Amino acid sequence: MTTATHTTKNLPATAESDSKSQPRPFVNPYLGGLFMGVVLFLSFFLTGNGLGASGGLNRLIIWAIDLVAPEHVDRVSYLIHYAGGDKNAMDHWIVLMTVGILLGGLISGLVGRRVKAETVRGPRITDHQRWLFALIGGVIAGFGARMARGCTSGQGLSGGATLSVGSWAFLLCFFVGGYALAYFVRKLWT
Amino acid sequence: MGPFALNEIVGKFGTYLIYLLIGMGFGASLEMVGFGRSTKLTAQFYLRDMTVFKVMFSAVLVAMVLIFGAAGLGLLDYDRIWVPPTYLVPGMLGGLLLGVGFIIGGFCPGTSVASLATLKKDALFFLMGILGGIVLFGETSGYFDHFWESTYLGRLTLPDLLGLPTGITVFLVTVMGVFALWGAEQIERAMRQKDGLEVKQISRWVSAGAGVLLMGGLAVMLIGQPTADQRWQRVAAEKQPMLDNREVQIHPAELRDVFFNSLVNLVMLDVRDEADYNLFHIKDAERVPLDQLEGLAKDLKAGPPGTIVVLMSNDETRATEGWKTLVGQGVANTYILEGGLNNFIAMCSESPFASIPGGDETLRYELDAALGHNHPTSNLREHGKEIEFTPKVKIEKQAPTGGGGCG
Numbered sequence: 001m002t003t004a005t006h007t008t009k010n011l012p013a014t015a016e017s018d019s020k021s022q023p024r025p026f027v028n029p030y031l032g033g034l035f036m037g038v039v040l041f042l043s044f045f046l047t048g049n050g051l052g053a054s055g056g057l058n059r060l061i062i063w064a065i066d067l068v069a070p071e072h073v074d075r076v077s078y079l080i081h082y083a084g085g086d087k088n089a090m091d092h093w094i095v096l097m098t099v100g101i102l103l104g105g106l107i108s109g110l111v112g113r114r115v116k117a118e119t120v121r122g123p124r125i126t127d128h129q130r131w132l133f134a135l136i137g138g139v140i141a142g143f144g145a146r147m148a149r150g151c152t153s154g155q156g157l158s159g160g161a162t163l164s165v166g167s168w169a170f171l172l173c174f175f176v177g178g179y180a181l182a183y184f185v186r187k188l189w190t
Numbered sequence: 191m192g193p194f195a196l197n198e199i200v201g202k203f204g205t206y207l208i209y210l211l212i213g214m215g216f217g218a219s220l221e222m223v224g225f226g227r228s229t230k231l232t233a234q235f236y237l238r239d240m241t242v243f244k245v246m247f248s249a250v251l252v253a254m255v256l257i258f259g260a261a262g263l264g265l266l267d268y269d270r271i272w273v274p275p276t277y278l279v280p281g282m283l284g285g286l287l288l289g290v291g292f293i294i295g296g297f298c299p300g301t302s303v304a305s306l307a308t309l310k311k312d313a314l315f316f317l318m319g320i321l322g323g324i325v326l327f328g329e330t331s332g333y334f335d336h337f338w339e340s341t342y343l344g345r346l347t348l349p350d351l352l353g354l355p356t357g358i359t360v361f362l363v364t365v366m367g368v369f370a371l372w373g374a375e376q377i378e379r380a381m382r383q384k385d386g387l388e389v390k391q392i393s394r395w396v397s398a399g400a401g402v403l404l405m406g407g408l409a410v411m412l413i414g415q416p417t418a419d420q421r422w423q424r425v426a427a428e429k430q431p432m433l434d435n436r437e438v439q440i441h442p443a444e445l446r447d448v449f450f451n452s453l454v455n456l457v458m459l460d461v462r463d464e465a466d467y468n469l470f471h472i473k474d475a476e477r478v479p480l481d482q483l484e485g486l487a488k489d490l491k492a493g494p495p496g497t498i499v500v501l502m503s504n505d506e507t508r509a510t511e512g513w514k515t516l517v518g519q520g521v522a523n524t525y526i527l528e529g530g531l532n533n534f535i536a537m538c539s540e541s542p543f544a545s546i547p548g549g550d551e552t553l554r555y556e557l558d559a560a561l562g563h564n565h566p567t568s569n570l571r572e573h574g575k576e577i578e579f580t581p582k583v584k585i586e587k588q589a590p591t592g593g594g595g596c597g
Contacts, residue, residue, distance in 0.1 A: 026230075029244035030396050032223030036245060037252025039215035044257055046208060048193030048271045051216050053300030054320070061321040062328070077335075078328045093209040100213015101220070101300060105307030108221035117309040120228045120296075130296075131315045134228075137295015138302070138319015139326065141288050145299055146327040147338070148284020150274060152298040153216070155281065156246065159274035161253035163348040163359065166276030170285035175243075177289020182235035185293055189232045 024112045040161055049093065050158025054142070054151035056098025058082070063089040122189040133188055191424065192266040219249075220304035228296030228305070228312055235293055237381045240374040248403075251367045255406040258360045262413035264424060269491070269520050278341040295319060345488070357411040364407030368400050418484045422518035429517050433510065439528040440500065441579035442537045445472075448498055448583055449570045455497040457490065459483070461512045462503050462531075466553050470531065472570065473563035475502065483512050487519035496585055502527035502534075504551045523585060537577060539567040 026032075040051055059082060066073045066083040073079040083089040109115040121130035145151040148170055150159070156174060159167020196205040223245045224230040233239035260266035292298050297305060297316045305313035331338060349359040375392055382389050416424075432438050440448075448454055458475035460467055467477045478486060490499055499521060501509040509526045516524045527534060532554050535543055543555035557565075566572050 026224035026241075027222040028393075028396070029223050029241045030248050030399055032219055033245040033248025034252055034399070035222075036216065036219035036249035037256070039212060039219060040249060040253035041256035041260075042215075043212045044253070044271045045192040045260060045266055046194060047196060047205075047212070050272055051212070051300075053303055054324075057299060057303075057317070057320055058324050061324050065325070065328075076328060076332070078331045093206060096206045096209040097213035097216070098303060100210040100215075101217035101303045102213075102307045103210070104214035104217025104219075105221040105226060105304030106217075107214070108218040108304075109226065109308035112222065114221070114226065115308045117311065119311045120305075121312065122229060127311075130312050134295045134297075134312045134315035135319040135322075137291045137293070137297070138316040138321075139291070139323040140319075141291025141295055141298060141316070142320035142323020143327050144284045144287025144291055144323070145320070146284070146324055146331075147287060148281045149277065151288060151300060152246075152292075153300040155274055155285070157249060157253070158272070160246075160250040161257060162268075162271065162273040163254065163356075163363070164274045164276060165343065165346040165348055165351050166278055166281045167274050168348065169276075169278060170281045173282045173285030174289040174292070177286035178235045178293045179289075181290050181293050182232075186236065188294070189229060189296075190236055 021113065023114045023116075026112070036157075037161075040157055044158075044162070047093070050154065050162070051097070052094050052150060052154035052158065053098055053101055054145040055092075055094035055154060056101075057142070058146065059089040059092055059095050060098075122187070124187050124190075130188075133185075191264065192260070193271055216300070217304050217307065219245075220301055221308065225301040226305040226308045226310060226313075228310070228316075231301060232293060232296055237377055238385065238387065240378045243374050244371060247367050247371055251364055251403055251407075254360060255364060255403065255410055258356060258410045258415070259406065259413065262357065262410055262415050264416055264420065267520070268415070273345050273347065276341075276343040276346040277339070278343060280338050280340065291323075350488075355414065357414045361407040361411035364404060368404055371400070418515045418518055422514040425518055426514075429514075433513070436528075437582055438513065438525050439506065440525045440582050441528050441577070442534045443577035443579040444581055444583060445500055445527060445534075446538075446570045447579075447581070448500070453496055454585070455494050457493070457497060457499045459486075459499060459501050459512065460503070460531075461501060461508050466504060466531075468560040468562055469553060469557050470535070470555070470561055470565060471563055471568060472502070472531075472534065473568045474570075475563075478512075480508065480512055480515070483515045484519065487516055487521050490516065490521045491519070497523060498583060498585065499524045500527055501525070503530050504532055504553050505530040507551050523583075525583060535567060541567075 043049060043051055062073070062079055062082045065079065066089060073083045074085065106115065119127040119130055121127065141151070148155055152174065155167045155170045160171055196208060200208070220226065224241055225245070230239060231242055234242040257266065257268070257271070261268040288298060295316045296312060299320055302313045302316045302320065306317060348363070349356045352359060354362075379389050445458075448456055458472060460471050460475040460477045461480050461483070462477070464477065471477070490497065499516065501512045501516070501524065503509040503512075506526055506529065509530060513524055513526050529536075535555050543557065545554055546556045548554045561568070563569065
């Protein structure tokens with residue numbers, strides 16, 4: 001679709017003549033949306049649960065905290081819920097789903113020849129700046145995902161498709177937040 | 191009928207395997223549309239590439255039509271799938287923060303995982319940031335617990351909010367969604383034209399797909415959602431024996447016993463006509479016409495744990511109808527007052543009323559005036575009479591629904 005924005009300058013010079021090492025174009029967004037929608041439906045139909053990603057990351061970090069400081073987990077009310085006492089925070093379906101996202105992304109990336117160690121960034125900043133802002137953005141997004149009790153997948157997609165009022169309000173605010181700040185951080189991306 | 195009790199069918203290992211496969215489908219769909227590249231994701235907010243909006247909304251619309259279509263056809267029980275409960279203000283603040291984190295960091299949680307799978311270093315930093323943000327939330331949540339639990343509205347859905355039937359809401363959302371996608375296409379084309387970038391026409395396949403989606407939404411509206419009777423028919427094989435074996439008809443004395451049980455939130459629903467209700471009813475029993483029970487089911491299911499519902503009519507016929515409606519909708523812990531109000535008066539009245547002949551579902555006691563709950567018999571607190579009964583009430587948990595993306 002929109003390969004015009006796709007930077008190819010990181011490819012080795014010989015790659016131009018060697019079409020086999022070129023990444024394949026991305027799938028049409030509507031075709032991808034159709035596939036994602038069917039996966040989302042199947043998830044609800046089979047399991048009763050929607051899609052989620054932040055929940056798995058949440059359990060991963062709580063599991064790690066439980067390894068080094070179990071007595072701390074038993075003291076903080078937010079953490080007890082996931083890993084208090086003998087509970088294993090990783091023993092939950094959402095962890096498997098998150099692992100699946102990683103595997104599915106890898107397979108799709110291999111098929112599309114897009115698996116490549118690199119830093120994707122706008123043209124006006126350095127790799128180190130990109131890493132720093134990725135870290136900062138991640139902290140805000142991680143905090144926001146817990147505040148909203150789900151991320152773009154758990155709230156936006158799953159809640160949107162089941163017509164939850166809170167999820168539609170969430171989606172609206174997600175886009176408002178992005179658009180409100182986009183102009184001020186345009187140097188990061190354009 | 192979905193969703194399925196996977197643990198019982200394929201065991202824990204099989205269940206986890208299914209979740210792994212679903213995750214793989216999700217991860218692949220994220221990567222294949224370009225969500226593994228932060229520059230492509232954020233282009234959304236500079237209007238040059240609306241892929242994020244297009245993928246998300248087409249996925250939401252497709253899944254919505256399939257979910258409510260399947261529910262309308264009786265293949266899926268919508269009441270038992272996870273609908274994120276609404277905590278309005280914290281949810282909106284979280285959405286804002288995610289939007290801000292997205293434009294600064296270049297990802298949302300799911301896309302960063304898919305991006306890491308293709309070895310993008312920026313995704314690794316974003317993920318480390320997320321883990322840090324989660325820890326920060328966990329460690330500080332004690333200070334804003336009150337806010338985090340605020341504006342709780344339960345399982346509130348758009349049809350509830352709009353006061354429209356579900357099918358019509360689905361159709362309207364489909365129409366507006368397709369229109370919004372068309373608008374996004376126009377904006378993207380205009381911006382790209384301005385920047386001298388390549389502009390593609392909307393392909394015929396995409397237009398055809400939009401047509402199919404709209405027809406799907408229309409079909410959901412025409413099929414509608416299952417009626418109370420249809421819902422009962424689905425669970426009848428399992429639940430009818432409970433009626434036949436008289437497992438759910440509780441003795442008036444047991445009603446009083448439950449009434450005094452402080453662990454129970456007792457809801458007494460009187461489904462008789464207003465005239466009979468005004469003549470005599472049990473104090474604290476709420477009158478609900480049979481045709482309004484369906485709408486009440488949702489609130490009952492959202493009620494506090496330990497909620498017991500007891501339906502009552504003059505005899506049992508009407509209360510049994512009401513029982514089927516509530517049980518069909520999946521309300522747990524629902525019972526019928528054995529023998530109805532007639533039996534209740536016979537058993538509990540210290541000063542017997544004069545009985546009069548009458549047919550089924552008529553009040554067969556004579557009252558000089560419409561006493562409502564002013565007669566001592568109607569007050570469960572004032573009964574001293576000890577009566578033997580066989581206890582039948584069991585407090586069960588509500589039908590399980592899973593968790594969403596919060597895990």
